[in-house]
Amino acid sequence: MNIPTNLKYTKTDEWFDPATGAMGLSDYAQGQLSDIVFVEIVVSTGETVAPGKPIASVESVKAAAETYASVGGKVVAVNEDLSGNPEILNTDPYVKGWMVKVEGAQASGLMDAAAYTKYCEERVH
Amino acid sequence: MTEPTIYELSSPGRTGVTFPVPDVPLAKLPQNLLRKELPLPELAEVDVVRHYIALSKYNYSVDDGLYPLGSCTMKYNPKINEDTARLPGFAYTHPLQPVETVQGNLALMFTLQEWLKEISGFAALTLQPAAGAHGELTGVLIMRAYHRDRGDPKRVRMLIPDSAHGTNPASSAMSNLEVVQIPSDARGNLDLVALKAACDDATVGLMLTNPNTLGLFDEHLEQVIKIVHDCGGLVYGDGANLNALLGILRPADVGFDVMHFNLHKTFSTPHGGGGPGSGPVGVSEKLADFLPAPLVGIIEEGSDEEPPLFGFVTPKKSIGRVKAFHGHFGMMVRTYTYISMHGPDGLRKIAEYAVLNANYVKARLKGVYTVPFDRICMHEFVVEGQWAEAPGIRALDVAKRLMDYDFHPPTNYFPLIVHEALMIEPTETENKRTLDAFADALLKIADEAKTTPSLLHEAPHKTPFGRMDEVKAARELVLCCWLPEDYGD
Amino acid sequence: MTYIPHSPKERDAMLAAIGVNYLEDLFKDIPAKHRYPKLDLPPALTEMEAAAELGELASGNENVQSDLVSFLGAGAYHHYIPAAVDHILRRGEFYTAYTPYQPEISQGTLQGIFEYQSLICALTGMEVSNASHYDGATAVAEAANMAYAQFRGKRSRVVISPTVHPQYRATMRTYIQGMGMELAGDDPNANLDAGPEALESLIDDNTALVIVQYPDFFGRVYDFAKLIEIAHARGALVCMTVNPTALGLLKTPGEMGADIVVGEGQPLGIPLSFGGPYLGFFTTRKQYIHKMAGRLVGETVDNRGQRAFVLTLTAREQHIKRERAISNICSNEGLMALAAALYLSLLGQTGLRQVAELCYHKAHYAAEQISKIKGFSLCFDAPFFHEFSVCCPRPVAELNDHLLEHGILGGYDLGQDYPALKDHMLVTVTEMNTRAEIDALVEILAEADHD
Structure with missing residues (x-):
């Protein structure tokens, strides 16, 4: 399982990059969903999102999930590539698979990579 | 051995049916409103018949054998039902004919309303909803309208057990209600503590499937209903599992306020490869005024010499119409036929033997398959399709392998609260010999899982088609064998 | 027993x-x-x-096959059903099967639905069809639901033409009572002479969907291309509810630019059966597919390399998405969809065009003859397909009583739904009506005027 150390994580399996303000779905989450066939980003540029508010709706062959904002802030970019290429979330969840970028975010209450790794391992067993 | 599509079989200039030449003068066609082309296939009747017969052979059906899908009640569909529904007196009547010309239809519908009320204990009933989920939407809208009519519009939350069918939360969401999930306890009953905590003055009600999707009758049913009623909420009964209760318990007698029936489950109307169903809704007295319009009623009392005149009546505070016309009348004819042939004793036998069959199969599997809630079950039960000694084998593999033994698999991966669930509902129309063959197959598969797992992983082997590439289907999305010119633009 | x-x-x-x-x-x-x-x-x-x-019980009815000659339509139509349709429907392999959740042993149903989807796309000129809804009325209601979801609730107005079937509009009102949607245009007192342009002023920046019927409830045929253009310019989607028989002849809604095309599929080989079971067909453009409710069959291959079919994009549906699903629909009208596929396959392009033309010519003959009777006139000037509205000199109920005495089931009394159309009858003519029957209708109506 790929859990980059420069990112912060939520209990609902989203990641946040404090350096760029990007957020998305973790590798663990994409693995659980399996083959993702549809992504809809449900927020737009300029909108302010609160932590825990849905930012995207994801559907795989067998499952569906909401992705929630890992932090609050003003949306400054939305990844337009995802809707046409939802499989990016399976192949590259952390780089090409970013969903939205926010500015002015406070990364409080999130797990670091070590804590998140432990959290994922607990659920596997 | 795949069958070509109907378009691949087409050849220009053929037709399967021709119509008489016009016997009236030809009118001028509106040239600016005509279509340019009509890309329908061109086949002779024999081509069409052979094509669909070829396709029919790729299907497994109740007429082929046991179809033990949990919560689907795939019982035998009596042939007489198909004949009665097609009687010209029924099949060739228009829904908007004057009521005087369709008294037979209306008498049948009125009587069926009365019978379903008697079977369930409810005070009033609509036959209009087209399917179970449609009945749910109807029932939920009635519950919502009732609270609003009482001047209590702040009730916005529907309580739904974690073992519920997905239609329950979806029907609530379509009525703009917030869904609160209630967990099950260790015996498969609804968790009373969680239920109590969730009930308050914002509760619309509880949607309860009983027996639930584990096949268990809630041991605290009366308490559950009381808790919801005490907070001012209503109790909705999902009638998907009514087959277990015919002649055994009338849901209204224990306090359910509203319930939908599935005529296509409990009352033997065929499933048709996914529909049509029929989802009548029964309600208690206090909800009767909110039923969809119209209902069938007596509009002129009869006498000794004259039968009453049946017609349509509109409840006072009706939520409105939930579809055009009067519901799935063809399914009502089949249900009427079925109930009339069973009578009160026959209906009770249905439930008794459905429950007998489920408990028998469970008894045969116990010890080899883990039964997570091992109580006397009702018409269905759930086992786990996994073993510590068979790593990598999942419920899906067991299900697929069953096809090699000429059985339809049970429902799998539902209810969501059991890992690797296989949900088995044999129904009452299967004899011991069939059930034994089914249990033997499942026991053999459990053995194969531990000794030759590849047999399961690659199953089915003997069916005309193997496992499907579902990722390709979803990613490439070919949904149509005829492609409009601008397709994909 | x-x-x-x-x-x-x-x-x-x-x-x-x-x-x-x-x-x-x-x-x-x-x-x-x-x-x-x-x-x-x-x-x-x-x-x-x-x-x-x-x-x-069945003999307690008067039926339109042997007892009555029917000129009644208004959303349910008496058409000829080729014998082969019911012979195939009565195959136990089709009618006693469940929803095709196990594709290895359900290819008959799956390929049947795939072909149904294809035929419906061909008929409507649309890109994708689902596996069906309950009926025309619920398909219209689900279109509003879909548009609401497409705009994620940010547009809440639905504009519906008053010339959409009154029972469809009633169903729509029921469906949206829980949701925060506003219905505009649902006014039986509106100017019914007006064409599509009457809706233009109702379409605003908050409009999610505009709904029109084609041919409309009065049988009239309009080209909606301009209205659709205007709706699109304001960001709204357009849904057309259509009569499938008419599409054997008329310009497709796809060509006019509609975003969602639905309708009642009963005319396609399904008996009247006192109102059901019927067939709601539902189509859209590919870009909106994820917001379309209902089952979908897609092509794929099995692990032996054979072409095969499966239910696809199932994660949109209630059994997976639960309260986040767009609709609660589960059971659909599978067997009725098969009936429609059989009907369209048997008729093909030649047969369907023939039926559509027969309906058109016979209806126009009837309209011309009726309009010659003293006191009777056609209410509207617009082109029509196989239904037309007649202004009568006496209450429709009285005329229909008189017709019934002569074994004729008269047309629909429009005054029930539209106050301005008191004494207006909607007459329907299909290929089932012979010239002699039409002449008899005309004769008895003429008589009724003298009574």
């Missing part, structure tokens, strides 16, 4: 295997005071008796 196959010996062996003595032992969880209610139902009949009783 029941369909329970157990012998007493088998039953006892099964009870013993379970470890109980009596069937009653299986029902101990049922609250005792309510257990085994006495049901007041008639005693059981044998099959022979049931067949007789149902025959008796």
